Amino acid sequence: MSKKLLIVESPAKAKTIEKYLGDDFTVKSSYGHIRDLEKGNDLGVDVNNGYRPNYVIPTDKLRTVKDLRENAARVGEVWLATDEDREGEAISWHLCEVLNLDPRTTKRIVFHEITKPAIQKAVLSPRTVDMNVVNAQQARRVLDRLVGWELSGLLWKKVKGQLSAGRVQSVTVKLVVERERDIQHFKISPYFKIVAQFFAKNTQGKLVTFKAESPTRFDDEAGAEGFLKKCINANYTVNNIDVRPTRRKPAPPFTTSTLQQEASRKIGYSVNRTMSIAQKLYEEGYITYMRTDSTNMSESAILAMGAEIVKQFGEKYHHERRFKTKNESAQEAHEAIRPTYVERQSISGNRDEQRLYELIWKRAMASQMADAELEKTSVDIAISTHPEAKLVAEGEVLKFDGFLKLYLESTDDEEEETQVMLPPFVKGQVLEMDDMTATERFTRPPARFTEAGLVKKLEELGIGRPSTYAPTISKIMEANRGYVVKESREGEERVFQIITLKNNQLTKKTGKEITGTTKQVLYPSDMGMIVSDFLDEHFKKVMDYGFTASVEQEFDHIAEGKTEWSSMIDGFYRPFHTDVEKTLKEADRASGERILGIDPASGRTVLVRMSSLGRPVIQIGTGDELIEKEKPRYANLRPGQSLESLSLADALNSFQLPRALGEYEGEVLEVNTGRYGPYVKFGSTFISLSKGEDPFETSYDRAVELVKIRQEADRPLGQFQSVPFTKGKGKFGPFIKWADLYINIPARYSFDTLTTQQAVELIEAKLEKEANRYIHHWPEDGISVENGRWGPFVKFGKAVVNLPRMDGVKMTADQALTLTLIDVKKIIETELPGAFDEKKTPAKKGAAKKAAPKKKK
DNA sequence: CAGTGAGCGAGCTTCCGCTTGACTT
Numbered sequence: 001m002s003k004k005l006l007i008v009e010s011p012a013k014a015k016t017i018e019k020y021l022g023d024d025f026t027v028k029s030s031y032g033h034i035r036d037l038e039k040g041n042d043l044g045v046d047v048n049n050g051y052r053p054n055y056v057i058p059t060d061k062l063r064t065v066k067d068l069r070e071n072a073a074r075v076g077e078v079w080l081a082t083d084e085d086r087e088g089e090a091i092s093w094h095l096c097e098v099l100n101l102d103p104r105t106t107k108r109i110v111f112h113e114i115t116k117p118a119i120q121k122a123v124l125s126p127r128t129v130d131m132n133v134v135n136a137q138q139a140r141r142v143l144d145r146l147v148g149w150e151l152s153g154l155l156w157k158k159v160k161g162q163l164s165a166g167r168v169q170s171v172t173v174k175l176v177v178e179r180e181r182d183i184q185h186f187k188i189s190p191y192f193k194i195v196a197q198f199f200a201k202n203t204q205g206k207l208v209t210f211k212a213e214s215p216t217r218f219d220d221e222a223g224a225e226g227f228l229k230k231c232i233n234a235n236y237t238v239n240n241i242d243v244r245p246t247r248r249k250p251a252p253p254f255t256t257s258t259l260q261q262e263a264s265r266k267i268g269y270s271v272n273r274t275m276s277i278a279q280k281l282y283e284e285g286y287i288t289y290m291r292t293d294s295t296n297m298s299e300s301a302i303l304a305m306g307a308e309i310v311k312q313f314g315e316k317y318h319h320e321r322r323f324k325t326k327n328e329s330a331q332e333a334h335e336a337i338r339p340t341y342v343e344r345q346s347i348s349g350n351r352d353e354q355r356l357y358e359l360i361w362k363r364a365m366a367s368q369m370a371d372a373e374l375e376k377t378s379v380d381i382a383i384s385t386h387p388e389a390k391l392v393a394e395g396e397v398l399k400f401d402g403f404l405k406l407y408l409e410s411t412d413d414e415e416e417e418t419q420v421m422l423p424p425f426v427k428g429q430v431l432e433m434d435d436m437t438a439t440e441r442f443t444r445p446p447a448r449f450t451e452a453g454l455v456k457k458l459e460e461l462g463i464g465r466p467s468t469y470a471p472t473i474s475k476i477m478e479a480n481r482g483y484v485v486k487e488s489r490e491g492e493e494r495v496f497q498i499i500t501l502k503n504n505q506l507t508k509k510t511g512k513e514i515t516g517t518t519k520q521v522l523y524p525s526d527m528g529m530i531v532s533d534f535l536d537e538h539f540k541k542v543m544d545y546g547f548t549a550s551v552e553q554e555f556d557h558i559a560e561g562k563t564e565w566s567s568m569i570d571g572f573y574r575p576f577h578t579d580v581e582k583t584l585k586e587a588d589r590a591s592g593e594r595i596l597g598i599d600p601a602s603g604r605t606v607l608v609r610m611s612s613l614g615r616p617v618i619q620i621g622t623g624d625e626l627i628e629k630e631k632p633r634y635a636n637l638r639p640g641q642s643l644e645s646l647s648l649a650d651a652l653n654s655f656q657l658p659r660a661l662g663e664y665e666g667e668v669l670e671v672n673t674g675r676y677g678p679y680v681k682f683g684s685t686f687i688s689l690s691k692g693e694d695p696f697e698t699s700y701d702r703a704v705e706l707v708k709i710r711q712e713a714d715r716p717l718g719q720f721q722s723v724p725f726t727k728g729k730g731k732f733g734p735f736i737k738w739a740d741l742y743i744n745i746p747a748r749y750s751f752d753t754l755t756t757q758q759a760v761e762l763i764e765a766k767l768e769k770e771a772n773r774y775i776h777h778w779p780e781d782g783i784s785v786e787n788g789r790w791g792p793f794v795k796f797g798k799a800v801v802n803l804p805r806m807d808g809v810k811m812t813a814d815q816a817l818t819l820t821l822i823d824v825k826k827i828i829e830t831e832l833p834g835a836f837d838e839k840k841t842p843a844k845k846g847a848a849k850k851a852a853p854k855k856k857k
Numbered sequence: 858c859a860g861t862g863a864g865c866g867a868g869c870t871t872c873c874g875c876t877t878g879a880c881t882t
Contacts, residue, residue, distance in 0.1 A: 009876065032876025039871090064876095087875050141873075148872020156870065166872045279877085291875090468874060611862040619862080634862055658860075674859035686859055742882090786881080793880075800880060
């Protein structure tokens with residue numbers, strides 16, 4: 001009975017595989033990597049000694065490793081079944097190192113799909129760890145550390161502390177910066193397009209209208225007007241009819257990147273949201289693994305989908321397809337993202353989960369369905385008075401829907417034309433025109449990236465991996481040192497000309513439209529631009545979009561055993577490190593400073609720059625202009641302004657704050673902007689302006705309105721247990737404040753007309769819930785066992801302690817009820833050793849525990 | 858919470874890629 005231990009990367013996978021393998025194997029998970037380069041003050045790599053890596057087990061992996069060691073000791077043999085890609089091979093090798101296994105003899109198996117036949121087959125042909133592939137991973141890891149650590153360290157000295165740089169994140173930021181500049185420098189030019197509206201009879205003999213457009217466009221109004229003038233008193237005849245059958249093919253099933261794009265376009269999810277919902281679906285067993293670069297599906301899945309399509313739609317709709325992954329950097333360790341059981345058309349779960357699942361199901365099914373067949377019609381219309389010109393009407397008819405029955409891939413282009421059906425025509429047919437218009441249009445600058453659009457670009461460039469797309473996007477948008485911000489901005493009004501020809505009369509008018517409106521798109525911050533420019537100037541090679549692709553090729557050579565990994569790293573590192581040293585010595589601090597001109601009032605220099613706090617600032621007066629001990633005047637940038645594009649006039653405008661608005665009820669009213677955004681000051685009370693409100697525009701009336709709202713909110717609504725309560729609107733929506741308690745007001749109540757009676761009900765309900773929160777409560781010990789979102793947990797002062805698991809399973813509330821104070825103290829003692837030794841207050845313990853992981857390197 | 862921002866300058870920060878659970882508004 002020599003049982004075997006099989007180690008995979010994902011616990012969800014472990015569960016499934018254990019089911020397929022039967023009693024011979026125990027299957028455990030490594031939860032990804034188990035060792036990493038040491039994270040100290042040095043590089044964690046010995047650059048003077050063949051780049052020897054210093055690997056350690058991170059503290060949060062100690063438990064996993066301990067568990068694996070115990071399991072390994074219990075069995076006769078350990079098998080490694082980590083993913084078949086560079087990282088997976090390395091994890092297997094690290095497991096050998098940590099579990100004292102010989103990599104030359106330890107059995108290593110791989111599967112690209114988690115199906116019973118695939119796994120049973122894999123077990124029959126084990127191999128051993130491929131050290132060449134492991135070395136390619138070590139090279140990847142070491143290179144990323146050297147680049148990341150040295151560039152970040154340089155930024156701390158030349159720009160600001162806390163900043164980060166790396167092979168992936170820095171070019172990602174550069175993409176956003178360059179796109180923004182392309183947009184800023186784009187020259188919008190107007191043109192006129194000509195569209196005529198005609199009448200014709202449809203197949204039922206009913207008169208309908210259709211549109212035809214001139215293929216020629218005009219650069220100016222005179223040209224467009226000339227065209228229309230020429231059409232006065234013209235006759236229009238059908239000159240040529242071109243009918244062309246076309247086909248459309250379904251897109252391949254989802255990879256991580258395409259899932260993120262479509263979930264963003266079709267249901268508006270951020271990449272993070274998509275991934276966390278997909279993770280949930282995966283853990284529930286509804287879909288295959290969600291971090292993949294492959295469009296391949298298992299044979300059994302292809303068969304099952306075929307059967308389902310035939311069953312639901314008939315044989316005609318079925319077309320078996322196998323998709324080749326186009327992306328060169330793909331490592332294809334997993335399948336495409338597909339439903340595990342195609343018969344399951346919908347799932348239980350919350351709305352988000354259902355919508356994402358439905359998207360995945362449809363996309364996978366559609367990929368095995370027949371082409372859609374269309375008929376495209378193009379009709380040329382001759383103009384009697386204008387023989388060298390023509391108008392063209394285009395239409396499209398769907399002859400057979402095929403895969404479109406289920407799924408149509410979206411595009412980023414907003415101006416997606418919907419299908420137009422044309423009436424039937426015969427050659428020579430005379431058409432009656434309703435009107436013809438020349439409308440002024442404008443060339444459009446490239447669009448800013450959405451999160452998912454940026455992921456798409458990264459994938460095209462081979463930068464980053466499926467598991468890192470979402471974290472990379474989050475990284476560059478991090479709150480305090482964001483290089484990139486996601487924002488929606490309002491557009492501007494634009495006037496355009498319209499010339500109409502109707503009843504042989506020309507008329508002109510102007511129209512208005514809003515242009516440049518954006519929704520949840522990525523803008524570079526000032527810091528993003530400064531850092532990106534700095535790195536680009538001094539590290540051309542690393543900042544080149546092709547850098548990752550070229551080092552990937554070198555990693556491939558290592559994996560094939562053609563190159564020794566440390567010599568590859570040496571070839572990169574020597575010149576790179578020289579550049580770092582040189583930049584450190586020679587480069588100026590990067591502050592993005594720009595002189596805007598002279599302040600007419602004082603005659604002093606006006607400039608913008610990044611302050612040492614990492615905030616952009618406008619400054620008046622510098623160096624010699626200031627008299628002794630005098631400080632320059634400072635002002636902040638307003639939302640939407642940037643260091644790079646701020647004008648002198650806008651800069652001077654910002655010095656209008658603080659602005660006195662007058663008096664109200666004998667108190668001074670003033671508007672200003674502070675650390676927490678713009679506010680109105682009323683005597684000694686501060687009232688924040690609502691989001692997007694411009695302090696430069698705030699009127700006296702608006703300020704009084706805000707004061708009144710505040711006074712209203714502060715007026716007690718009533719009393720409960722002789723303690724007054726008030727209502728207000730906060731970060732998390734409307735609330736009632738009673739004593740120290742904040743109680744959310746649910747949407748079913750009307751905030752404005754909330755009665756005292758209703759408020760009391762809400763307070764009572766909250767108190768009731770608070771009471772139920774505790775499973776045990778020992779206030780004198782500062783200990784409680786409470787019901788949390790993830791089940792029961794122990795609270796010790798401010799510290800949170802998890803209850804021990806039984807075979808990895810969490811304790812239920814009922815089980816927690818049986819715990820005594822002694823039991824709970826023991827649990828705390830194990831988790832927080834020495835918690836009861838000294839005479840420290842529980843609160844201090846909590847603080848100490850929180851600080852601990854940071855200090856321990 | 859509410860007008861900072863050089864100047865003097867301790868000691869801190871950081872990478873990419875695998876994974877999940879984290880934790881108590």
